[in-house]
Amino acid sequence: MKIDTYTDEQRRTLLNLDQYYSAFKDAEIELRRLGNPLHWKTVNGKDYLYEIIDSRGNAKSRGARSPETERMHAEWHQARDRRNGAKEAIGEVGRMYRALRLGSISPEAAAILREADIRGMIGSAFIVVGTNAMPAYEIEAQARIGAGLDETQDFDMAWIGSLKLLEAGKKQNPLWDILKAVDSTYTINQERSFQARNAKAYEIELLVAPSRVATLIAGDKPAPLPLPEQEWLLNGKFVDHVICARDGSPARIVAPDPRWFALHKLWMSDQEKRNPLKRPKDRKQGERLLAAIEHFMPHYRMDSDFEAELPDELHPYFAAWREQNPRKSALAGSTW
Structure with missing residues (x-):
C-alpha cells in the first residue's frame, strides 16, 4: 500500500493550526471566566458598567466607572479581541487545511470536541475511539493514511473519567450539557440509551471500559455501554493533535x-x-x-x-x- 507523506506546506499548516487553536482556547476560557459581555452606559451624565445577561439585551449594572470597573471592562474586551483574532487566523489556516486535503472530521464532531476541550474534558474524561481518530493518527505519522475511509454520520467517544473528576466537583450532566450547548436538538435514542441524535440524524455513541464504570456521573446522558474490549484502548500512550473539520473549524482529538x-x-x-x-x-x-x-x-x-x-x-x-x-x-x- 502506498502512503503519501506530508509535504512541508502541510506541516507548516498543522503547526500554525496548533498555535492558533491554543490561543483561541485560552482566550475563550478566559472570556467565559470573566462572564457576560460588558459595556458602558451613560445614565444622568454618569458612566456605568453594564453586563448583558440574556439574548434579548437585558442588562444589569456592575457599578459606576472606577478603576475597578475599567479593569473589568478592559479585561473582557481584551480577551474577546484575542479570541476573535485567533478565530480569524484559524479561518485562514482552515481554508489552507482543506485545500491541502488533510484528514478531517464532520463539523458536528468538531463542535462537540471543541466545547469539551474548553470545559477541560478532552483527554481527561473523554477520548475519540472511532473513525474520527484517523486524522490524529495521520498527524502522528506525518502521512495520509485515512484517505477513502471517511467517517459515516456518527461519532464514537469513550468515557475514561477518573474519580478525580468527581472529587473536583465535576457533577450534573457533563456530556449532556456539552451536547446541548452545541446543538439543542440532541435527544437520546430510547432504544439505544448510549446513543444521542440531533435533528439531522447525526449520531453520538458513548462507550466505556468496565473498569471506568464506577467513575461515571449518575444521571448523565447518553448512558455508555460497557464493553470489555474498551479496556484495550486505555493502554499505551494516547495521541493528541489539533485537526480541522470539513468546514474549516478546529478541534482537538485525543485518541488511543x-x-x-x-x-x-x-x-x-x-x-x-x-x-x-x-x-x-x-x-x-x-x-x-x-x-x-x-x-x-x-x-x-x-x-x-x-x-x-x-x-x-x-x-x-x-x-x-x-x-x-x-x-x-x-x-x-x-x-x-
Whole structure:
C-alpha cells in the first residue's frame, strides 16, 4: 500500500493550526471566566458598567466607572479581541487545511470536541475511539493514511473519567450539557440509551471500559455501554493533535495508542456482532494504521515487550502482522 507523506506546506499548516487553536482556547476560557459581555452606559451624565445577561439585551449594572470597573471592562474586551483574532487566523489556516486535503472530521464532531476541550474534558474524561481518530493518527505519522475511509454520520467517544473528576466537583450532566450547548436538538435514542441524535440524524455513541464504570456521573446522558474490549484502548500512550473539520473549524482529538487501536480494529472486523457494512472498513483502518506505525511511528514499538502486554484475543492479529512484516519482526527488542 502506498502512503503519501506530508509535504512541508502541510506541516507548516498543522503547526500554525496548533498555535492558533491554543490561543483561541485560552482566550475563550478566559472570556467565559470573566462572564457576560460588558459595556458602558451613560445614565444622568454618569458612566456605568453594564453586563448583558440574556439574548434579548437585558442588562444589569456592575457599578459606576472606577478603576475597578475599567479593569473589568478592559479585561473582557481584551480577551474577546484575542479570541476573535485567533478565530480569524484559524479561518485562514482552515481554508489552507482543506485545500491541502488533510484528514478531517464532520463539523458536528468538531463542535462537540471543541466545547469539551474548553470545559477541560478532552483527554481527561473523554477520548475519540472511532473513525474520527484517523486524522490524529495521520498527524502522528506525518502521512495520509485515512484517505477513502471517511467517517459515516456518527461519532464514537469513550468515557475514561477518573474519580478525580468527581472529587473536583465535576457533577450534573457533563456530556449532556456539552451536547446541548452545541446543538439543542440532541435527544437520546430510547432504544439505544448510549446513543444521542440531533435533528439531522447525526449520531453520538458513548462507550466505556468496565473498569471506568464506577467513575461515571449518575444521571448523565447518553448512558455508555460497557464493553470489555474498551479496556484495550486505555493502554499505551494516547495521541493528541489539533485537526480541522470539513468546514474549516478546529478541534482537538485525543485518541488511543495507535497500536492498540489498530489491533482492536482488526479484531472488530472479525466479530459477527459488528455491522457487516462496517467490518471491511475496520480491517482497512487496522491494516493501514499498522503499516503507518511500521514506517513512520518508530516511537510506538512493536516489539516483544509490547507483544507480552496483549490479551489472548489480540495475539493472533499481532502474530499475523509480524509474519507479514519480517523486517519489523527481526527488529523486535532492538532500538530503532
